[in-house]
Amino acid sequence: MHFTKEVSPIYHFLKEYARKSGSRLHMPGHKGRVDFYPEPYCSMLPYDITEVQGADALYEAEGIIGQSEAVAAKLYGVKETCFSAGGSTLSIMAMVAVASEFTKKILAVRNSHIAFVNACALTGVEPVWVFPPYDGETGLCLPATAKEISAALDENPDIKAVYLTSPDYYGVTADIEKISEAVHRHGAILLVDNAHGAHLRFGQTDTHPMTLGADLCCDSPHKTLPVLTGGGYFHSNLDISKEDLKAKMALFGSTSPSYLILASLDLCNQYLLEQAKDDFVALAQQVQETETQLRRLGVCLLERRTDVTKITVDCQGFGYEDIAVAARLRKYAIEPEYVGGGKIVLMPSPFNKKADFSRIVSAFRSLPPLPPIPYPDCAFAPKRALEIRKAVFAPSERISVEDSIGRIAAENKVTCPPAIPIVTAGERIGEAEKNLLKNSGILSVKVVK
Incomplete structure (x- = not known):
């Protein structure tokens, strides 16, 4: 060029x-x-x-x-x-x-x-x-x-x-x-x-x-x-x-x-x-072919995925914990973009080689589908008790998530990636928020005094 x-x-x-x-x-x-x-x-x-x-x-x-x-x-x-x-x-x-x-x-x-x-x-x-x-x-x-x-x-x-x-x-x-x-x-x-x-x-x-x-x-x-x-x-x-x-x-x-x-x-x-348009048209075709092969192997994919730069594997959908699937991919020298929440996100671009896509299929060929692992119920809608700016700059203390129910968050707690907030500053922590924080490996939280 x-x-x-x-x-x-x-x-x-x-x-x-x-x-x-x-x-x-x-x-x-x-x-x-x-x-x-x-x-x-x-x-x-x-x-x-x-x-x-x-x-x-x-x-x-x-x-x-x-x-x-x-x-x-x-x-x-x-x-x-x-x-x-x-x-x-x-x-x-x-x-x-x-x-x-x-x-x-x-x-x-x-x-x-x-x-x-x-x-x-x-x-x-x-x-x-x-x-x-x-x-x-x-x-x-x-x-x-x-x-x-x-x-x-x-x-x-x-x-x-x-x-x-x-x-x-x-x-x-x-x-x-x-x-x-x-x-x-x-x-x-x-x-x-x-x-x-x-x-x-x-x-x-x-x-x-x-x-x-x-x-x-x-x-x-x-x-x-x-x-x-x-x-x-x-x-x-x-x-x-x-x-x-x-x-x-x-x-x-x-x-x-x-x-x-x-x-x-x-x-x-x-x-x-x-060059971009030709490259991304070709990538869409390559991703489609790869996903077709994966489905034939019984791999569960996120069907509403529309972005060609993502292959999102629903690990629990075909019977595996996400960590176990990630370990198998790494044995095949594949490093995923994201592992968590029962999902693995693979993020191809036009600069991946055809061999990369073949390696994906090879890795999953050794994982026969098992009965699905159901996802837990998730219904959280934290209530705001204080304006976000006031909460961020308010006097605060750090406490155990286990003891946080009823307290007002003084910081934003997220899952990272993808950096989505479980609780934001100024919201009151309830049972659902506490469980989500713990399940995300977050064991302490800063709250308003």
Whole structure:
């Protein structure tokens, strides 16, 4: 692939700067020397720079960073795209900060990432939770529907922003198009955590949330695209200036963003322009073929999975504990993305080899199906007793989860991954929450004094 200066200006600047033999009397301290650390680390050092003349500045992007972001915005068909060197975490916090200017509450589906909860605590925005129905057959909640969102907005007419995650960690997507229509009918805006879906613009059909009506959205291209860990996008279709979007990011982001991460986002522009669609169409076919082979072996898969970058195995569905299946996969030199809750998530991308998919099938061939292991009942809907910001900053003490019933949480406790809150600050802990915390291996919790 030929990386042009017009499409990948950051990379070309770094390449030229690394070629020079001048004195680097600026950060970082390694000075670009390639004779200090071992390979392959040292080969990156000449390109690891700070905001020198001509390198632009991430939160005041008017040069090469701004040019590269404009290319990305065009590729995604949005008004503005801002790069993040702090992953979707930074973009999520910026989204909440934007929303905080015109709403004091955000309607949010409970499978929200901890970054959203933290952003609410910092901005003073109060989350109002939607708890979709629990599916006992799979041990997971169903995706939120437009009907549920609409009903919640009817009950809370003062809410002017809705936040949801799609696709989720297991590869299940919500009906963004219908939800966005319902949200807009209520005069609200839709914020989508699309961290796992940066590729959705480039499949057989364009199912990216921004295409389907989202107003603000975060992507983590490092999850499914050829981008270094920490590379993210913050997309906007609102009538808000890029300067204002950047200002919100600057509230939470480092003033020393990694240019290695920014360059990988920059180089990804060329990949998206030339190769991504063909790659993801081919990946969808490969995943479909692999899942067909697995089903023939009796392996239980999460059938409502729609994201081609996920193969979600329901271990309990075909009679195994998730830890046992993970151990078998590792014997075949397969490291899964996630193990827990009776599930194993495998996360392929176009950069996996065919041999990787064959290895998956081989590993499961040695696991004959057994009678299913039923999932426990799960019905929790913790009640808020204190505003989230007040609870986070209130005097607190740490106690045993066993002794926590009736106490108000002073911190957010999540399962990680996928970083979904069991209890958030300000909620009163009940029997169901206590059991979920214990089953997740969490034995202590900070509570309000």
